[in-house]
Amino acid sequence: MSDELIPAASKTRKPGSVKVLVWDLDDTLWDGTLLEGDAVAVRPGVTEVLAALDRRGILHSIASKNDAASALEKLTELGLEPYFLYPQIGWSAKSAGIKAIAEAINIGLDAVAFIDDQPFERAEVASALPDVLVLEPAELPGLLDRPELSPRFLTDESAIRRQMYRADIDRKQAEETFEGPTEEFLASLEMRFVLSVAQEEDLQRAEELTVRTNQLNSTGLTFSYEELDRLRQSPDHLLLVASLEDRFGTYGKIGLALVELGEARWRLRLLLMSCRVMSRGVGSVVLSFLLSQAKERGKRFVADFRDTGRNRLMKVAYRFAGFREVKAGDVNDSAEAVLLEHDLVRVPPIPAYVDCRLPEVPFDTHPPIP
Amino acid sequence: MDGAKEKINAQEKVKHFLSRFFRNDDLKDDDDIFALGFVNSLLAMQLVSFVEKEFAISIEDEDLDLDNFRTIASIGRLVAKKKHAVAAS
Numbered sequence: 001m002s003d004e005l006i007p008a009a010s011k012t013r014k015p016g017s018v019k020v021l022v023w024d025l026d027d028t029l030w031d032g033t034l035l036e037g038d039a040v041a042v043r044p045g046v047t048e049v050l051a052a053l054d055r056r057g058i059l060h061s062i063a064s065k066n067d068a069a070s071a072l073e074k075l076t077e078l079g080l081e082p083y084f085l086y087p088q089i090g091w092s093a094k095s096a097g098i099k100a101i102a103e104a105i106n107i108g109l110d111a112v113a114f115i116d117d118q119p120f121e122r123a124e125v126a127s128a129l130p131d132v133l134v135l136e137p138a139e140l141p142g143l144l145d146r147p148e149l150s151p152r153f154l155t156d157e158s159a160i161r162r163q164m165y166r167a168d169i170d171r172k173q174a175e176e177t178f179e180g181p182t183e184e185f186l187a188s189l190e191m192r193f194v195l196s197v198a199q200e201e202d203l204q205r206a207e208e209l210t211v212r213t214n215q216l217n218s219t220g221l222t223f224s225y226e227e228l229d230r231l232r233q234s235p236d237h238l239l240l241v242a243s244l245e246d247r248f249g250t251y252g253k254i255g256l257a258l259v260e261l262g263e264a265r266w267r268l269r270l271l272l273m274s275c276r277v278m279s280r281g282v283g284s285v286v287l288s289f290l291l292s293q294a295k296e297r298g299k300r301f302v303a304d305f306r307d308t309g310r311n312r313l314m315k316v317a318y319r320f321a322g323f324r325e326v327k328a329g330d331v332n333d334s335a336e337a338v339l340l341e342h343d344l345v346r347v348p349p350i351p352a353y354v355d356c357r358l359p360e361v362p363f364d365t366h367p368p369i370p
Numbered sequence: 371m372d373g374a375k376e377k378i379n380a381q382e383k384v385k386h387f388l389s390r391f392f393r394n395d396d397l398k399d400d401d402d403i404f405a406l407g408f409v410n411s412l413l414a415m416q417l418v419s420f421v422e423k424e425f426a427i428s429i430e431d432e433d434l435d436l437d438n439f440r441t442i443a444s445i446g447r448l449v450a451k452k453k454h455a456v457a458a459s
Contacts, residue, residue, distance in 0.1 A: 182391040182413070216411060273411075281410030316418055317411040319434040320404065348404070 016151035018133060019107050021053060022098055024116035025064040025071055025089075028137050034066055034074060042078055045140050050083050052144050056151055057158030059105065059165060062087035063097035063114065085165050094121050095128035105165065106275075113148065115139075153204045157252045167249030168276065174248070186281065187353040189246040193282050194357045195289060198239040198256075203228050205253045206241060209272060216273040216283060218318070219337070220308035223258075223270075236261050238361060242286060244277055251276055257286050265300035266290070271314070278313070281351050287321050288350045289358050295344040302326065306337040321348050373450045380425060380449035381442050387420050388442070399443040404436065414439075421445060427452040 023029045029046055032038030050060060060083045064071060068089040075081040086104045088097030094116070102109050113133040114125050126134045133148060143149060151158065171189075178185045198206060203225050210222045223231070232239045242255030254274040260267040268290065273283045294301040303323060305315060323340035350356060381399060388397060391413060403409060409417075417439060418429050427449065438448040 181389075279410055279412040283411050313411055313415045315431075316414050316434060319431075320409070320414050320436050320439065322436060325431070351410075 013110065013133065013148050015147040016149075017111060018058060018113045018148045019111040020059040020061055020085075020101065020105055020113070021149070022061045022063050022101060022112060022114045023084075024094075024114075024118070024121065025062060025066055027117040028115055029062075029080075030074075030078075034071060040074065042080070043137065043140070047080070049140060049143055050080065053149060054083060054162055055159055056149070056154060057161040058149060058151070059162060060084050061101045061105075062089060063094040063101070063116075064089045065091055065094075082166075083162070085162070085169070093124060093128070095125050098125060098129060098132060155204050155208075156201075157205055160250065160252070163249060164252055168251075171246070171248045182279075183353070186351075189248075189280075189353075191244060191246045191280065191282075191354045192357070193242065193244050193285055193354045195240055195242050195286060196357075196359050197361060198228070198232050198241045200229065200232075202241045202253065203232070206239070206256050209253070209256050209274065210270070213272040213274055214308070214310045215275050215313050216278060216317070217308070217311050218271045218314050219269070219304050219306040220311060221270065221306070231258060240286070240359065242273070242282065244280065244282055255282065255286065257290065259290060262299075265302060266294050268301070268303035271303070280354075282354065283317060284321060284348055285350050285354060285356055287317075288348050289356075291321075291342055291344060291347045293361070295347060300341065301344060302339055302341045304337065305340055322346055373454055376453050377443075377446040377450040381446040383424055384421070384442050384445045387417070387424075397442070399446075400441050402440050403442075404440055417445075421449065425449045425453065427456065 026033045026040075028043070030040040030042050032040035034040055053060065062071075062084050064087075066089050068087075071089045072081065072087070075084065075087075086101050088094075088100055090097075094114070098112060098114060099109070102112055108131070109129050110131040112129075112131075113135055114122075115135040115137060116122050116125070117137050122134045122136065125132055135143070157164070174188075175185060178188070206228050207223060207225045210217075210228075214220070228239065231237045238257075238259040238261055240257040240259070241253055242257070243253045244251040244255075251274070254277045256270065256272050257268065258270040260269055271283065271286065273286075277283075291301055303318060305318060307315070318340055321342070322345075323342045325338050326341045327339050385397065385399075388403065392403070397403070418434070421427070422429050429452075433448065433452070438444055
């Protein structure tokens with residue numbers, strides 16, 4: 001690929017940074033031009049690349065200048081249609097299509113790669129969206145070895161990421177077309193929420209959640225795999241992982257709570273929930289559970305909050321759950337940090353529309369430090 | 371607008387806003403909307419943002435009390451109070 005097409009930014013991208021690969025169709029995904037009546041055939045190696053990246057949790061999409069109906073029909077006939085999320089097939093600039101895909105999937109443009117045989121299209125995208133990694137079909141054979149397309153970890157979530165996104169598309173469509181108030185829509189989802197004590201295999205996803213969750217995040221502090229592993233095994237800490245599924249499929253592991261179990265009081269050091277479940281009311285399930293457990297055992301209950309400029313939502317959630325500010329906190333001694341306390345007089349109820357499986361936590365018999 | 375009118379006016383607007391989320395028929399001015407168990411974090415935030423934007427007031431940390439938002443009537447009282455404070459300053 002000629003150097004002038006690669007903007008400086010893309011030369012320093014991190015390994016595993018690409019989360020979606022956007023394909024051109026004619027003479028890229030398949031040989032031939034569909035609208036000219038060619039009997040198009042998938043280019044050698046393409047099917048393998050699609051399947052391998054899919055297993056790595058990298059998503060596929062399309063930016064093609066074509067007739068949308070015939071292109072989708074052809075993809076279905078080839079058995080490849082299920083791979084592609086939010087295909088952008090039409091006559092607008094490909095940079096516009098790529099922007100729409102990134103917005104729909106909710107990722108940054110630096111997490112997007114684009115492959116096209118036409119130098120004009122590559123140049124248009126490289127110039128309008130300099131953060132996008134631009135590729136040409138000649139690079140297909142070595143594509144799977146590129147570090148940008150090789151994530152550091154493969155988690156359970158990687159292999160099902162595409163299904164999770166497809167379920168989300170169906171879910172959003174159901175929400176948009178649902179006639180009636182939100183409460184009835186929530187009930188119609190038949191949600192099943194599971195809260196469990198974090199195991200070793202949860203830690204990679206847990207680390208990722210602390211890095212990627214901004215809005216429903218009580219402190220914005222990030223934790224490394226090693227720190228989380230230490231906290232998980234610490235007798236005076238409890239690390240909980242939340243997952244959610246509904247009739248459309250699984251959302252995966254979507255939340256994390258870290259509680260410091262003091263003699264007289266429990267302290268919620270971190271509570272976060274993925275923005276994908278923001279309107280599902282499951283954050284309050286975690287709070288209700290912890291508050292009622294603390295109340296039962298006669299403990300006081302406090303929570304850290306640190307204003308990150310993006311998490312006012314969490315402040316509102318804490319305050320409305322009945323927490324009050326008790327003092328400027330000491331979350332890393334930062335000026336934005338506060339400590340909130342719940343008096344446990346009125347513990348908010350668990351919403352009736354979620355089927356909850358809550359952990360049997362041996363809060364009292366936590367083994368002492370040897 | 372005087373305080374009482376301000377409150378009635380705010381109650382109507384809040385009721386209309388909430389009707390998108392609740393079955394409106396049985397939502398009274400004094401119903402505890404949080405006790406119904408359907409106020410999730412997003413709706414709570416939407417409610418706070420709606421009140422700030424619709425009535426051009428700023429909800430400070432000390433206003434973020436559940437008792438200020440628990441019912442349509444209490445939101446009306448909060449708005450009237452904040453409006454009055456703005457007018458007086």
